[in-house]
Amino acid sequence: MANCENNHGRYKWWLLAFLFVTLFLEHASRQIYNATLPQIKLDFVSFGVTNTQLGVVGTVFGTVFGLSIVGSGIAADFIGRKRTLVVGTLMFSIGVLVSGFAHGLFLMVAFYGVVNAVGQCCIAPPSYSLISQYHDNTTRSTAMSIFQSAVYAGVIISSVTAGTLASMGEGGWRKAFWIFGCIGIVWAAVMQIFMRDTPQVTVRKDGVETDATMKDGFMELLRKPTAILIAIAFGMFMYAGFGCRSWMTLFMKEEFADKGLAAVSFHSVFWMFLGALLGCIGTARLIDRFGAGHPRIRLDVSVAGFLLMVAPMVWVGAARSFSECCTALFILGLAMGVYEAAHYPAMFDCIAPRYRSVTTGLTGCMAFLIGSLSPTMIGWMSERMSMRTGIMSLGAFYLLGALILMPAQLWFFKKDRIVNEES
Numbered sequence: 001m002a003n004c005e006n007n008h009g010r011y012k013w014w015l016l017a018f019l020f021v022t023l024f025l026e027h028a029s030r031q032i033y034n035a036t037l038p039q040i041k042l043d044f045v046s047f048g049v050t051n052t053q054l055g056v057v058g059t060v061f062g063t064v065f066g067l068s069i070v071g072s073g074i075a076a077d078f079i080g081r082k083r084t085l086v087v088g089t090l091m092f093s094i095g096v097l098v099s100g101f102a103h104g105l106f107l108m109v110a111f112y113g114v115v116n117a118v119g120q121c122c123i124a125p126p127s128y129s130l131i132s133q134y135h136d137n138t139t140r141s142t143a144m145s146i147f148q149s150a151v152y153a154g155v156i157i158s159s160v161t162a163g164t165l166a167s168m169g170e171g172g173w174r175k176a177f178w179i180f181g182c183i184g185i186v187w188a189a190v191m192q193i194f195m196r197d198t199p200q201v202t203v204r205k206d207g208v209e210t211d212a213t214m215k216d217g218f219m220e221l222l223r224k225p226t227a228i229l230i231a232i233a234f235g236m237f238m239y240a241g242f243g244c245r246s247w248m249t250l251f252m253k254e255e256f257a258d259k260g261l262a263a264v265s266f267h268s269v270f271w272m273f274l275g276a277l278l279g280c281i282g283t284a285r286l287i288d289r290f291g292a293g294h295p296r297i298r299l300d301v302s303v304a305g306f307l308l309m310v311a312p313m314v315w316v317g318a319a320r321s322f323s324e325c326c327t328a329l330f331i332l333g334l335a336m337g338v339y340e341a342a343h344y345p346a347m348f349d350c351i352a353p354r355y356r357s358v359t360t361g362l363t364g365c366m367a368f369l370i371g372s373l374s375p376t377m378i379g380w381m382s383e384r385m386s387m388r389t390g391i392m393s394l395g396a397f398y399l400l401g402a403l404i405l406m407p408a409q410l411w412f413f414k415k416d417r418i419v420n421e422e423s
Contacts, residue, residue, distance in 0.1 A: 011196065012134035016143055018195050019127045020150045022089055025184045026123045027154035029096045032180060033057065033112055034246055035162040035265040036173035038253045040108075043170065047104050055379030057105065058246045060113035062238075062372025069121035069364040076361075081126035082197040088122020090188040095119055097181025100174040125360040132348050132356050145284030145341050152273035152280075155245070156266075163249070163265020220355040221362050226299070226408040226416040227350045231363035233306070234343060236401035238371030240313060240394040241336070245269070246375040248316075248329075251387050256322045271326045272333035279337020287341065296413050298346035303409060305339025306402035310395045317391030350416040 033040070041054060076084045095115030102108040127147065135143040162176035221227050248268040253261060287297055294300075312332035319325035344360075351359045374394075381390035408416075 012139075012143075015130060015134060015196070016146060018191060019085075019130065019147055021187060022085060022123055022191065023127060023147060023150040024154040024157075025089065025180065025187055026092060026120050027151045028158035029092055029116065029180045029184060030061075030120060031155045031158040031245070031269070032096065032162045032173075032176045033099075033108075035159040035249055035269075036166040036176060037246075037250050038261055038264075039166040039173045041250070043173070044104060049105060051379035051382050052376060053105060053379075055246065055375035055377070057108055057113050058242065058375030059372045060109050061117045062242060062368045062375070064114050064117035065121045066365045066368030066372060068118045069125065069368065070361045072122040072125050072361055075122070076126035076129060080197060081130055082191070082195055084122045084126045085195075086188050086192045088119045089184055089191065090119070091122070092116045092119025093181045093184025093188065095181075096177050096184065100177030100181065121361075121364070124364060125358070128344055128348075128360050129353075129356045132353060139288065142281075142284050142288050144344055145280045148280050148340050149277050152277045155269050156273050159249070159265045159269045160262075163262045166265070167260055167262040218358065218362070220352060221359050224350045224416045225412040227347055227359065227363070229404055229408040229412070230299075230302070230343070230347050230350075231366045232370075233302070233401040233404040234363060234367040235370030236397040236404065237306070237339065237343075238367040239374045240309070240397040242371040243374030243378045243394050244272075244313070244316070244391065247378050247382070247387065247391070248272075251391060252322070252325065254387065256325070259322060267322075267326055268329075271330040272336070275330040275333025275335075276337040276340065277333075279334040280341045281337070283338045283341035287345070295349070295417055296409065298342040298349055299405065299409055299413055301342035302339055302346050303402050303405045305335055305337075305342065306398050306405065308335035308338060309398040310402075313395035313398060314392045317388045317394075350413070350418060352418060 037054065041049065044054075072084060072088065092115070095111045095118075099108055099112040099116065102111070128144070131143050131147060158176070158180065161179070162173065165175045165179075166173035221231075249261075249265050252259065252264040252268050256264070259267075283301060287301060290297075309332060312328050312335060315328035316325060316332060319328050347359065347363065348356055378387070378390040378394075381387075381393070
């Protein structure tokens with residue numbers, strides 16, 4: 001590892017590997033509740049739990065995550081990114097581990113919805129900041145797409161593992177929480193021992209290098225209309241994605257009753273995230289290869305991704321066969337990958353390097369506060385209309401996301417774009 005640290009060109013890929021595993025564990029842990037929801041519902045039915053109440057767990061998670069991520073972005077910028085990552089990983093792993101002992105909604109909300117959320121919010125801001133610091137415009141989109149692929153891998157593997165364990169009978173779902181919680185605790189120790197603590201980029205004021213202030217970080221975002229619109233549009237993406245991920249396993253289990261829990265836990269995410277992986281990496285490579293002469297390409301691709309997601313999302317909810325639903329999920333995933341390959345690079349086209357952790361935290365706050373409403377709303381719609389109606393309604397939020405970004409395309413991006421990365 002010492003040789004890697006002495007070689008900046010090689011270490012940036014070692015760093016990406018550390019961050020990949022961390023993000024993998026974060027999203028694997030986040031997916032356990034969704035993957036085992038049918039079995040959790042059966043175990044909690046004696047408490048009179050409804051779909052709306054089950055959705056509240058996801059809403060609490062999203063709300064706490066959104067409120068806390070601002071603080072994590074500030075912590076990453078001002079007290080250290082490595083420390084933030086290690087503490088966050090340890091916290092969400094403990095939260096997931098204890099959630100496995102829940103015998104009702106209270107403990108699940110407290111540890112999965114609160115402790116887990118506070119820990120998980122510490123991962124994205126320092127990670128994206130480190131990647132943007134080590135990777136320039138020739139590799140940044142590719143590096144971020146590889147990092148993003150950890151989300152897909154974590155969700156798929158967690159769904160398979162948790163679904164299989166849950167299908168083994170009463171209490172099987174608890175083992176998934178225990179296993180991933182323990183792995184995360186061990187990984188936090190590995191990061192503390194082996195990961196490099198990289199200093200932040202400094203800023204210049206009156207010709208002198210100095211640390212940024214908290215006020216500077218907030219103002220960097222607030223004075224950029226393009227960044228604000230990207231953040232609001234990201235909220236539309238999170239609303240639709242959060243709702244889909246929260247309820248897809250239960251939706252498929254109830255609509256296609258001949259399929260077992262292990263099978264629907266796998267298929268409810270595999271096809272969507274396989275498509276997202278292919279769409280994200282393929283799009284990122286195209287952006288890095290052909291985007292040099294097109295400064296607005298990442299923003300344009302974000303808009304295209306939103307528009308491409310609308311029809312497949314409606315199709316998922318309307319599908320009348322298991323194979324048709326899986327096909328729609330795969331096409332939806334491809335479109336998701338197109339958007340995700342461009343989202344953070346488009347944001348960073350407008351934000352100076354020194355403030356990217358704070359910006360990631362602020363935009364994450366906005367997005368998760370919007371998205372946190374989705375699990376409860378879909379649960380409520382399933383009880384008063386149908387789960388199909390709730391799933392299909394998510395397509396409207398993708399369309400809204402595209403409409404929100406269009407003013408940035410037309411009027412704001414040219415002024416907001418950062419030309420000098422060192423600014």
